[in-house]
Amino acid sequence: xxxxxxxxxxxxxxxxxxxxxxxxxxxxxxxxxxxxxxxxxxxxxxxxxxxxxxxxxxxxxxxxxxxxxxxxxxxxxxxxxxxxxxxxxxxxxxxxxxxxxxxxxxxxxxxxxxxxxxxxxxxxxxxxxxxxxxxxxxxxxxxxxxxxxxxxxxxxxxxxxxxxxxxxxxxxxxxxxxxxxxxxxxxxxxxxxxxxxxxxxxxxxxxxxxxxxxxxxxxxxxxxxxxxxxxxxxxxxxxxxxxxxxxxxxxxxxxxxxxxxxxxxxxxxxxxxxxxxxxxxxxxxxxxxxxxxxxxxxxxxxxxx
Amino acid sequence: xxxxxxxxxxxxxxxxxxxxxxxxxxxxxxxxxxxxxxxxxxxxxxxxxxxxxxxxxxxxxxxxxxxxxxxxxxxxxxxxxxxxxxxxxxxxxxxxxxxxxxxxxxxxxxxxxxxxxxxxxxxxxxxxxxxxxxxxxxxxxxxxxxxxxxxxxxxxxxxxxxxxxxxxxxxxxxxxxxxxxxxxxxxxxxxxxxxxxxxxxxxxxxx
Numbered sequence: 001x002x003x004x005x006x007x008x009x010x011x012x013x014x015x016x017x018x019x020x021x022x023x024x025x026x027x028x029x030x031x032x033x034x035x036x037x038x039x040x041x042x043x044x045x046x047x048x049x050x051x052x053x054x055x056x057x058x059x060x061x062x063x064x065x066x067x068x069x070x071x072x073x074x075x076x077x078x079x080x081x082x083x084x085x086x087x088x089x090x091x092x093x094x095x096x097x098x099x100x101x102x103x104x105x106x107x108x109x110x111x112x113x114x115x116x117x118x119x120x121x122x123x124x125x126x127x128x129x130x131x132x133x134x135x136x137x138x139x140x141x142x143x144x145x146x147x148x149x150x151x152x153x154x155x156x157x158x159x160x161x162x163x164x165x166x167x168x169x170x171x172x173x174x175x176x177x178x179x180x181x182x183x184x185x186x187x188x189x190x191x192x193x194x195x196x197x198x199x200x201x202x203x204x205x206x207x208x209x210x211x212x213x214x215x216x217x218x219x220x221x222x223x224x225x226x227x228x229x230x231x232x233x234x235x236x237x238x239x240x241x242x243x244x245x246x247x248x249x250x251x252x253x254x255x256x257x258x259x260x261x262x263x264x265x266x267x268x269x270x271x272x273x274x275x276x277x278x279x280x281x282x283x284x285x286x287x288x289x290x291x292x293x294x295x296x297x298x299x300x301x302x303x304x305x
Numbered sequence: 306x307x308x309x310x311x312x313x314x315x316x317x318x319x320x321x322x323x324x325x326x327x328x329x330x331x332x333x334x335x336x337x338x339x340x341x342x343x344x345x346x347x348x349x350x351x352x353x354x355x356x357x358x359x360x361x362x363x364x365x366x367x368x369x370x371x372x373x374x375x376x377x378x379x380x381x382x383x384x385x386x387x388x389x390x391x392x393x394x395x396x397x398x399x400x401x402x403x404x405x406x407x408x409x410x411x412x413x414x415x416x417x418x419x420x421x422x423x424x425x426x427x428x429x430x431x432x433x434x435x436x437x438x439x440x441x442x443x444x445x446x447x448x449x450x451x452x453x454x455x456x457x458x459x460x461x462x463x464x465x466x467x468x469x470x471x472x473x474x475x476x477x478x479x480x481x482x483x484x485x486x487x488x489x490x491x492x493x494x495x496x497x498x499x500x501x502x503x504x505x506x507x508x509x510x511x512x
Contacts, residue, residue, distance in 0.1 A: 041503035229457035
């Protein structure tokens with residue numbers, strides 16, 4: 001079965017089907033760029049934009065892809081992660097897409113990247129000034145499951161009326177004894193807008209606060225772009241007596257021994273065997289290359305043999 | 306020099322703009338994006354050929370952000386020169402509007418006279434429907450010291466652009482208090498680049 005990338009690769013570059021740099025036409029990029037500028041000026045506010053059809057289905061990160069396509073330059077180095085991993089389907093196909101339509105250099109290293117597109121995690125390694133992280137967002141409206149009408153949620157944002165969100169968190173506590181929301185955990189940006197950080201595990205919420213990198217969020221199906229400028233206050237909503245807490249893991253990564261990182265559970269056999277490994281593959285690989293070994297890992301030199 | 310503006314249209318309006326639109330627009334946008342994301346920092350930006358009356362960095366910003374979907378306001382000095390409007394229309398296709406409050410973008414070549422409140426601050430529900438103003442300043446130093454704090458700034462950043470209105474800090478306070486409504490500024494200085502001042506930041510004059 002041929003994929004869209006195969007079909008595109010079959011076209012000789014001089015043929016009629018010639019793509020503009022980074023796929024989108026310049027008029028579309030200008031429209032998205034204007035939306036990005038407004039998004040940066042009003043942190044956390046969802047700017048409507050004319051989302052385009054992309055050569056991949058909605059739900060595959062079309063919002064993030066459009067934002068990335070609009071900011072990407074020939075000199076940029078792109079990293080794409082799906083959860084924390086560089087090597088899963090979504091990450092690989094989007095990385096290939098941009099290699100093909102923009103010819104940019106790609107990397108799996110967080111340090112080397114100038115633009116990082118993510119679904120949905122934030123790398124463990126602290127981001128640096130000058131880096132931009134682009135989030136693929138499925139549902140940008142944090143109030144949508146509480147109030148289905150766009151006209152109403154828009155008025156609620158306009159009036160800074162976020163009581164309903166606190167009621168939702170309170171109901172969590174009433175039912176479960178604690179705030180049971182573990183991803184897409186609502187945040188307040190720069191003291192004004194309540195924002196959905198996309199289905200990022202709440203473990204990563206503290207990384208959004210005063211991050212040195214520019215954070216851009218693109219929702220393709222819902223046609224919204226929003227942003228958090230560097231060093232912006234991002235507060236996870238909570239209560240005085242039920243403060244925000246991140247997930248804790250009771251063991252380190254089985255491969256690299258890292259503590260205080262987000263772990264994935266991997267089932268290893270059909271007899272209940274399992275291991276917990278770093279979700280951030282780049283972080284895990286660079287730690288192992290530096291000689292860190294977890295309880296189920298093997299030293300880097302041995303693994304290479 | 307011909308008396309009718311139509312006779313010398315070609316020479317001034319067809320020349321200039323981007324010669325490599327895809328690359329140049331991306332580079333200029335990158336600078337503008339970083340300028341707004343890191344308020345107060347000077348972001349270098351390439352100047353394009355433009356009519357003599359138009360600050361050349363306005364030309365770059367126009368070629369980067371304007372198209373038939375935008376509405377541009379030109380200050381009386383720029384609007385007074387037919388070459389500028391002709392160049393804008395030919396190079397970008399933008400509509401040119403006569404009133405500040407209708408503008409998505411405003412270009413002000415004499416920044417000392419600018420009145421931020423005259424421009425569109427957007428709607429409380431749609432704060433993105435506001436004017437982005439480009440102000441040309443003579444220098445990024447030598448003016449009144451202005452201390453910027455807020456999103457995009459780690460602690461604080463002090464700028465001192467020359468050629469802003471005397472009451473700029475008061476005008477800005479009136480603009481910032483409207484948040485999330487308000488106008489966003491790009492200060493441009495030939496040979497230097499742009500400084501972005503988004504509505505989200507606070508600016509206080511230092512004494």
